[in-house]
Amino acid sequence: AQTVTQSQPEMSVQEAETVTLSCTYDTSENNYYLFWYKQPPSRQMILVIRQEAYKQQNATENRFSVNFQKAAKSFSLKISDSQLGDTAMYFCAFMKGGGATNKLIFGTGTLLAVQP
Amino acid sequence: DAGVTQSPTHLIKTRGQHVTLRCSPISGHKSVSWYQQVLGQGPQFIFQYYEKEERGRGNFPDRFSARQFPNYSSELNVNALLLGDSALYLCASSPTGMGNQPQHFGDGTRLSIL
Numbered sequence: 004a005q006t007v008t009q010s011q012p013e014m015s016v017q018e019a020e021t022v023t024l025s026c027t028y029d030t031s032e033n034n035y036y037l038f039w040y041k042q043p044p045s046r047q048m049i050l051v052i053r054q055e056a057y058k059q060q061n062a063t064e065n066r067f068s069v070n071f072q073k074a075a076k077s078f079s080l081k082i083s084d085s086q087l088g089d090t091a092m093y094f095c096a097f098m099k100g101g102g103a104t105n106k107l108i109f110g111t112g113t114l115l116a117v118q119p
Numbered sequence: 120d121a122g123v124t125q126s127p128t129h130l131i132k133t134r135g136q137h138v139t140l141r142c143s144p145i146s147g148h149k150s151v152s153w154y155q156q157v158l159g160q161g162p163q164f165i166f167q168y169y170e171k172e173e174r175g176r177g178n179f180p181d182r183f184s185a186r187q188f189p190n191y192s193s194e195l196n197v198n199a200l201l202l203g204d205s206a207l208y209l210c211a212s213s214p215t216g217m218g219n220q221p222q223h224f225g226d227g228t229r230l231s232i233l
Contacts, residue, residue, distance in 0.1 A: 048162070048211070100219075105167065105216050105217060
């Protein structure tokens with residue numbers, strides 16, 4: 004069975020600074036996807052960034068980038084130039100590839116507070 | 120285009136009652152998944168439907184059931200409600216339900232059991 008672990012329940016960062024959120028996962032699969040989702044107080048889960056396991060290059064989306072270490076089963080999220088609107092709960096998630104289902108397995112989340 | 124819409128936004132029930140939650144996917148999306156998010160935890164997968172067929176089921180009791188309609192909208196039904204069923208229920212849609220397509224989530228239904 005796959006598991007996703009986020010060891011930082013809460014983090015705080017000053018506006019304009021950089022912060023890194025940690026995520027580790029456990030799987031015996033070779034074909035899978037990893038995601039970071041953001042959930043602001045409005046409740047809607049928003050996709051931040053996605054990484055295919057077979058791609059060695061780390062995914063980047065504007066101020067968001069990941070450090071994907073496949074051998075270590077680590078998938079951290081770096082937020083550069085933090086903005087007040089980045090304040091939210093961040094979830095790391097795993098999806099097995101190649102199957103007929105797109106079931107996501109989520110971690111317990113990291114609450115990020117961006118301070119002015 | 121409208122995103123994933125869920126109704127109602129908030130619901131209060133008592134133990135033993137049943138509840139029906141509704142989800143309309145993004146236009147053109149044929150796969151709908153349901154997740155339960157208990158306060159302070161990450162979402163847990165309940166069901167996935169594609170083309171009206173169940174594609175996946177999470178570790179939830181038989182009190183939980185779902186279905187998908189010809190227009191690809193979906194209902195989640197929960198019978199004999201327990202206090203532990205209090206949670207945010209999220210619906211997500213994707214074009215075909217395969218892993219190479221991102222899922223789009225709705226705002227959720229907050230279910231409170233008294």
